[in-house]
Amino acid sequence: MKSLPIKSSILFSLLAISSCQTQKPAATGSVQHSGAARSANPIWQSEAYTIYPDSVVQGEHVARVLSPTELNSNYQSPANEFQNPRITFKFAINGRDNEMKAGVDHHFNCLSKNCETPVITFGKQYSDTTAIPNNVYLAPDAAMKVRLDMRPVLQAFEKQGFYTSPTGDKIYKEDFKGVFIAGSNDPLSWDFDNLGGKKEMQLTDADGDGIYDITLPMNASREENLIAQQWKMSRDVSAFPQYQSDYPVADALYNLAIEEMINAVEPDSTFRTGKEWAGVWTRDISYSIILSMAQLQPQVSKYSLLRKVKNGRIVQDTGTGGAYPVSTDRMIWAVAAWEVYKATGDQEWLRNTYQIIKNSLEDDYKNAYDPETGLVRGESSFLDWREQTYPRWMQPADIYTSQNLGTNAVHYQANMVAASMAELLNDKASAAMFTQVAQRIKAGMNEHLWQEEKGYYGQYLYGRNYMILSPRAEALGEALSVLFGVADAERSKTIVANTPVTDFGIPSIYPQIPGIPPYHNNGIWPFVQSYWSLAAAKAGNEKALTESISAIYRPAALFLTNKENFVAANGDYAGTQINSSNMLWSLAGSLSMVYKALFGMDFRADKLVLQPFVPEAFAGNRKLTNYKYRDAVLNIEMNGYGNQIKSITMDGKPLQNPEIPATLTGSHTIVIELANNTVGGEVNHTVDYTSPETPKVTYSAGTLRWPAVDGAVAYQVFQNGQELEKTQNTSLAVKPAGYAEYMVLAVDEKGVTSFGSEPVVVVPDKYKLVYELEKSAPKASLPYRDYSGSSFVEISKKRNSSIKVDVVVPEAGTYAIDFRYANGNGPINTENKAAIRTLKKGGEAVGTIVLPQRGTDEWSNWGYTNAVEVPLQKGRHTISLTFEPHNENMNGETNQAMVDLMRLVKVK
Numbered sequence: 035m036k037s038l039p040i041k042s043s044i045l046f047s048l049l050a051i052s053s054c055q056t057q058k059p060a061a062t063g064s065v066q067h068s069g070a071a072r073s074a075n076p077i078w079q080s081e082a083y084t085i086y087p088d089s090v091v092q093g094e095h096v097a098r099v100l101s102p103t104e105l106n107s108n109y110q111s112p113a114n115e116f117q118n119p120r121i122t123f124k125f126a127i128n129g130r131d132n133e134m135k136a137g138v139d140h141h142f143n144c145l146s147k148n149c150e151t152p153v154i155t156f157g158k159q160y161s162d163t164t165a166i167p168n169n170v171y172l173a174p175d176a177a178m179k180v181r182l183d184m185r186p187v188l189q190a191f192e193k194q195g196f197y198t199s200p201t202g203d204k205i206y207k208e209d210f211k212g213v214f215i216a217g218s219n220d221p222l223s224w225d226f227d228n229l230g231g232k233k234e235m236q237l238t239d240a241d242g243d244g245i246y247d248i249t250l251p252m253n254a255s256r257e258e259n260l261i262a263q264q265w266k267m268s269r270d271v272s273a274f275p276q277y278q279s280d281y282p283v284a285d286a287l288y289n290l291a292i293e294e295m296i297n298a299v300e301p302d303s304t305f306r307t308g309k310e311w312a313g314v315w316t317r318d319i320s321y322s323i324i325l326s327m328a329q330l331q332p333q334v335s336k337y338s339l340l341r342k343v344k345n346g347r348i349v350q351d352t353g354t355g356g357a358y359p360v361s362t363d364r365m366i367w368a369v370a371a372w373e374v375y376k377a378t379g380d381q382e383w384l385r386n387t388y389q390i391i392k393n394s395l396e397d398d399y400k401n402a403y404d405p406e407t408g409l410v411r412g413e414s415s416f417l418d419w420r421e422q423t424y425p426r427w428m429q430p431a432d433i434y435t436s437q438n439l440g441t442n443a444v445h446y447q448a449n450m451v452a453a454s455m456a457e458l459l460n461d462k463a464s465a466a467m468f469t470q471v472a473q474r475i476k477a478g479m480n481e482h483l484w485q486e487e488k489g490y491y492g493q494y495l496y497g498r499n500y501m502i503l504s505p506r507a508e509a510l511g512e513a514l515s516v517l518f519g520v521a522d523a524e525r526s527k528t529i530v531a532n533t534p535v536t537d538f539g540i541p542s543i544y545p546q547i548p549g550i551p552p553y554h555n556n557g558i559w560p561f562v563q564s565y566w567s568l569a570a571a572k573a574g575n576e577k578a579l580t581e582s583i584s585a586i587y588r589p590a591a592l593f594l595t596n597k598e599n600f601v602a603a604n605g606d607y608a609g610t611q612i613n614s615s616n617m618l619w620s621l622a623g624s625l626s627m628v629y630k631a632l633f634g635m636d637f638r639a640d641k642l643v644l645q646p647f648v649p650e651a652f653a654g655n656r657k658l659t660n661y662k663y664r665d666a667v668l669n670i671e672m673n674g675y676g677n678q679i680k681s682i683t684m685d686g687k688p689l690q691n692p693e694i695p696a697t698l699t700g701s702h703t704i705v706i707e708l709a710n711n712t713v714g715g716e717v718n719h720t721v722d723y724t725s726p727e728t729p730k731v732t733y734s735a736g737t738l739r740w741p742a743v744d745g746a747v748a749y750q751v752f753q754n755g756q757e758l759e760k761t762q763n764t765s766l767a768v769k770p771a772g773y774a775e776y777m778v779l780a781v782d783e784k785g786v787t788s789f790g791s792e793p794v795v796v797v798p799d800k801y802k803l804v805y806e807l808e809k810s811a812p813k814a815s816l817p818y819r820d821y822s823g824s825s826f827v828e829i830s831k832k833r834n835s836s837i838k839v840d841v842v843v844p845e846a847g848t849y850a851i852d853f854r855y856a857n858g859n860g861p862i863n864t865e866n867k868a869a870i871r872t873l874k875k876g877g878e879a880v881g882t883i884v885l886p887q888r889g890t891d892e893w894s895n896w897g898y899t900n901a902v903e904v905p906l907q908k909g910r911h912t913i914s915l916t917f918e919p920h921n922e923n924m925n926g927e928t929n930q931a932m933v934d935l936m937r938l939v940k941v942k
Contacts, residue, residue, distance in 0.1 A: 077281070077651045078584035082537035082605065085584045088282040090591040092605065097591035099282040103267035103289055109592040111608035117172040117253050119144045122549075123217030125156055125182055125237070127210065129230025130889075131426070132203040133157055135730060139217075142180075144172060144252060150179040153245060156187055156213070157200050172219075176252040182237055184213060185244035204820065209894070212236045213246055221250065223551055223611060224421060227863035230890075265594040269293045274330060275661040277628055280654035287590050288628055291621040294596055295330065298618045304338045305331075308598055308614035314341045316351045317363055317416055320370035322622035325564055326629055328373040329637075329663075335374050336383065339367060348394045350924050353418050355430025355886025356860055356868030357924045359401045362412030363441045365394065365448035372451040376637035379664050379696055388455040392464065395452060397920045398445070399471070401870060401882045406903075407437060407495070408478030414494065415440035416510055416562075417542060419611075420863060422554035425728050427792035428496065430862060430886035435900045437501070438494040439483055440511030446475040447518040458639065476520050484525075489532030491515055493543065498793045499850045499901055499941050500755035500775045505787065506725075507533050509540045510562045516569035523573075530573040531716040538605035539585035540566045545723040545786055552601040553611040556722065559599045560586055564623025571631050571647040574677060575715030580649040583627050596620035603722045633658060633670060634677075644670075644692040647677040648708060666698040674708030681707045726780040726788040733794045738776055739765045743788065746780035750787065773797045773941045801940035803841065807853075807933050811837045814932060818856065818893040821934045826856075829869070829915070830930040836916040839936055846908045848942035850901035853915070854934040855885045858893040862886075866924035869931040873902050874914040880904045883915060885931040896934060903941065913938075 078085040083092035090097040097107040121142050125133045133156060142151050143162045154160045190197035191207035198204050214235045216224055222235070229235060237246035267289055274295075277288045298306045305327070307318045319327075319338045327335050342349045348368070353361035371387040374380070402411045413433050417423040417440070424433060449472035456465035483491045485505060493508045495501035512533050516526040534544040539558040546556045563585050570578035590596050593607055595615040600607040607613055629635045632652070634645035642663055648656075653675035661668040674680070682689045683705045692706075729740040729749065738751065742764050751758045751766050754775055759766060768774065774797070777790035806823035811834050813825035827834055843849070851873060859867035869885035881902030888895045904913075913936065923929050 078580055080537060083588050085283065085587055087280070090283065090588055092588065092592060095592055097594070099286045102278070102282065102285040105265045105286050105290065105591060105594055106263060107592050107594050108263065109594075111606050112604070113606060113608040114174045114253055114255055115171070117219070119166060119170060119172040120162070121172075121178065121217060121219050121222075121252070123180070123215055123219075123222055125154075126214045126216055126226060126229055127156075127187070127197075127199065127203075127205050128212065129214045129226060129228075129232075130203065131216070131226045132199040132201045132205070134159060134200050142178075144176055144178045145170060146176070147173045148177050148179075151181055153181045153183050155183040172253045174253050174255055177249055178252050179247060179249045180215060180237070182213065182246045183244065184239070184246050188244050206819065206894075215248060215250075218549055218551060219252065220551070221252075221254070224549060225611075225863075227420065227861055231861075262594055265290060267293055269296050271296065272660075276659045277656070279652075279656035281652060283587060283591060284628075284652070287587055287624060290590065290594075291596060291624040294616045294621045295327075295618075295625070297616050298621070299331065299334055302337075303334050304341055305334060305618055307618050309616040310612075310614035311617075314338050316342045316349055317366055318619055320366040321416070321561060321565075322619040323370035324366075324373050325561070325619065325622040325626040327618075327622050328370070328377040329629065329635075330625065332374055332378050335370070339371055339374070339387075342367060343390055344924070344926065345922070346390055346393050347397065348390060350866075352864045352866050352924075354413055354420050354433055354863060355884075355888075356857070357866040358868065359398070359411070359870065359882070359884060360413055360430045360434040360868055360886050361418060362398060362402045362410060363415035363444050365391075365398065366415065366444045367391075368394070368448040368451045369444070372454065373637065375455075376639055377664075384455060384458060388452070388459060391448065391452050391455065395448065395468070395471075397922075400872075400879070400918075400920045403471075404437060407482050408474040409437040409482065409495070410442050410445045410475065411435060411437055412441050414438045414508065414511075415444050416559075417508070417554045419554055421550055422547070423543060424496075425789035425792075427728070429897055430868070430888075431884060431898065431900045432496065432498070434884045434886065435498070436494045436496040437482070438511065439479070439491045439508050440514055442475055442479050442483070443511055443514035443518055443520055446472050446479070446520055447514070449475065450518070454639065479515070479520050489528040491521075491529070497755065497777060497790070498775060498795070499773075499903070499939075500793075502752055502755055502777060502790055504789065507544045509533070509542050509544075510565060513562070513565040513569040516572055517565065526569070526573040527575065530570050530575045530578050532718050534718050534720040535578075535581070536602055536720060536722045538588070538600070538602060539563050539582070541602040541722070544720075545725045546602070547789075548724050548727050551611055552603070552609050553599065556602045556724075557599045557610055558585070558602045558605075559620075560589060560596060560617075561619035561623040564626050567627060567631050570715075571634070571677070573715075574713055575717075576647075576649045576677075576713035577715040578717050579631065579647060579715075580651045581717055583631065583649070583652070586624055586627060590620075590624060596624055628658065632656065633672065640696050642694040642696070644679075644682070644694070644704075644706070645677070646672060646679065646706060646708065647713075648672070648675045650675045650712060653710070663694060663698070664696055665700075666694070667701040668694065668704060669701070670704045670706065672706040672708065674710045676708045676711035677713055678709035678711045679706055680709040681705075723784075723786065725786050726782050728789040729778045729780050729791045731776065731778045731791040731794050733768075733776070733796055736769065737765055737767050738778065738794065740778055740791065743780035745782045746788075747783050748781040750779040750781060752777045752779070752790065768796070770796050773801060773939065775941075795939075797939055800844065803843070803849075803938040805839050805841060805936045805938075807837060807839070807935055810839045816893070816932070818932060820894045820896060821932075822854065823935065826932045826934045828930070828932055829871070829917075830928075831917060836914055837933070838912055838914045841911050841913055841938060843906045843908055843911060843938070845940065846906065847940045848903050849906050849938045850903050850941045851913065851936065851938050852901040853883060853885070853899045853936050854896055855899055855931050856893050856896050856934070857885050857887050857931040858889060858891045858895070859928055859930060860887040861890050862888065867928045867930070868923050869929050870917075870921040870923055871915045872918045872921055873904075874916060875904055875906070876912055879918075882921075885933075893932060898937075901939075906938075
């Protein structure tokens with residue numbers, strides 16, 4: 035850690051001592067706020083940090099308010115301290131996870147400033163047995179040389195033209211692009227989706243002897259691990275609402291957010307997502323607009339939202355497997371557009387955005403909605419980095435099949451927004467239809483995702499042909515379920531009281547995933563914390579609201595900026611995979627604490643309703659001036675605490691209801707006196723926790739087997755989505771009758787489960803039909819390999835836009851139909867070239883087949899699409915794979931894949 039200048043060091047030492055001397059003992063979350071003693075007593079206090087009216091203290095770190103427009107902080111990231119010298123890693127040909135089986139890694143103890151591994155043979159595990167002395171950590175700026183023997187791979191290339199890895203991957207000599215290193219210690223990561231493009235992670239063989247090496251900068255001291263020691267306002271913010279209260283820390287952080295909001299507007303009058311993130315991103319701007327930007331920056335909000343429209347439809351940003359429809363949370367745009375309308379009353383905006391929303395929803399109904407569950411398929415909203423949220427075995431097609439809490443909350447609200455817009459535009463039939471769809475989603479969420487024993491919703495349904503529920507809490511989804519009304523009042527209270535919250539706030543998911551570095555996993559995002567605050571206010575949980583506001587104030591004050599995220603385990607911003615200062619949705623969330631939490635601004639189509647909620651910890655006087663609502667300017671004064679209004683006046687006259695009509699014009703003064711009612715509430719404080727590793731299951735001769743998982747005391751075995759048995763053994767004899775799909779979960783001593791294993795399917799041959807597609811369509815002339823049969827078929831918008839296959843079904847039943855395919859148009863994690871097709875039985879559309887990207891130029895990398903379940907009678911049928919207008923992807927031009935075979939499996 036670099037030392038502070040002497041003056042600053044002395045100043046902050048004195049401030050910290052002063053804070054400790056004046057602080058009275060207080061239990062977690064306790065409050066004292068009387069008279070002159072207020073500045074000496076904490077607003078919020080826990081073992082991790084303390085929020086005072088004029089400062090934030092976290093151990094030796096102190097942020098101090100010097101004025102409403104100036105803050106000082108001595109925070110320095112501890113990211114380089116106390117790092118474990120045991121380095122975990124593995125190698126990857128062409129950047130893919132193909133050296134050893136899942137969970138088998140190399141381990142090396144880097145005990146000096148310059149350390150070197152022995153020569154490790156590719157595919158053979160190395161585990162260092164050197165003892166690590168007590169109090170020995172990884173040295174800052176250490177250099178670790180890694181040496182790798184690739185001769186067995188190179189010899190296989192020469193002898194047979196390819197190498198088959200322990201994972202079963204067949205790598206051809208001419209396809210060999212290099213060998214890379216992945217791992218769990220920075221700068222390494224387990225991001226295999228991006229690894230092949232990282233030259234800095236590629237090993238080289240300078241002398242051609244088959245021994246590759248790389249020298250890695252471990253525990254590097256970086257400029258981003260440091261922050262400025264002072265923030266002083268440099269922008270003119272007079273055009274925006276001004277906020278004053280009895281709490282200098284709140285006032286200064288409000289002004290910081292306003293200034294950073296100004297910084298976040300680009301010269302073209304669109305929002306910049308963050309200091310490190312140029313451009314307009316659908317979900318980022320939408321969540322920000324809903325929080326506060328619709329009110330503060332309505333015109334910029336409009337420009338930004340319209341930037342994310344193409345062909346009259348909402349754009350799904352680049353995402354897993356080539357974006358839409360693997361990712362489907364673009365519909366949060368609709369909620370943001372509605373927020374802009376409620377803030378402005380712009381009728382032209384209403385008409386234009388309604389049509390865009392309607393077009394987008396109608397495509398989604400065909401491409402992403404599951405008629406069986408009533409839910410929407412697709413990736414978690416905002417949690418769009420695959421390995422940060424999903425088990426490693428899940429391919430993009432599996433993620434498309436999954437049905438996520440947050441994404442479904444978004445679609446529920448998008449349909450409700452569409453219904454409200456349709457009502458205003460006198461489109462009664464559409465309003466009824468949108469409402470009906472919304473209610474189906476709501477019912478599906480409450481039936482399939484609710485966990486009565488936990489008191490909150492599960493993360494998502496996942497699997498293959500049979501789904502199970504991931505019991506992890508998903509913070510944004512839980513909050514949106516409360517805010518949008520998916521959960522009723524009673525469930526909302528339960529969700530806010532029971533969802534796990536850690537020392538520094540609510541983590542994006544809980545518990546954490548093993549072996550994945552902090553970002554979404556083991557990460558806290560201030561904008562999510564803001565939605566959690568609003569959910570706490572709506573649920574009437576004062577304790578949760580007090581703590582959540584404090585969890586937003588702590589990082590902004592200490593870091594002197596609104597960061598994108600920070601590590602859940604220690605509250606530090608420098609330990610996550612990617613981060614940014616001046617983050618749009620973080621600053622928007624901070625501002626929403628004033629507008630939507632404390633003053634309780636609830637925008638409606640025809641009015642502004644005030645539902646203030648001031649926790650007792652923040653009791654006192656506050657004033658919001660120059661607040662523009664449509665054609666009116668509001669100056670609001672409020673005193674007291676609680677969530678009940680004792681009296682409210684406008685321009686000195688009592689208001690019968692706390693409502694401001696949308697037709698109001700001119701400048702007005704509103705005075706609110708709160709009832710000083712104590713609301714109470716509970717919070718599920720818990721320690722940061724990691725679930726067990728996911729088991730790897732095989733089947734042979736009537737028995738399921740899996741290696742023991744560290745920390746597991748039992749294993750749950752599921753068959754066709756239902757628990758079959760719980761066992762302490764690592765094998766189980768099974769006797770399936772017909773189709774059986776097995777998943778195994780490891781259970782630790784606290785009862786926490788791992789992700790389910792990749793499904794193992796056991797099916798009699800008579801229930802499985804395979805049709806080579808080159809027999810039904812022209813063969814492709816492309817030089818790709820590893821297909822089955824005699825060839826494969828290219829599909830694109832111009833080639834084979836419809837393939838018809840005549841099938842003969844030997845027995846009536848429900849058949850899962852999928853396709854073996856390749857799509858090398860992009861990497862697994864970015865771009866927008868997922869291919870989409872409609873599956874038909876005869877002339878009837880029965881579902882959507884998604885053929886996501888599997889790797890850039892990896893056209894010999896074959897996998898299976900999602901399956902569509904189709905009831906079939908015994909006898910002959912025609913099954914078609916067709917390109918329909920609603921099958922357009924986000925690229926618009928490239929909608930291409932290679933298809934090898936079609937598979938029909940009787941599942942019911």
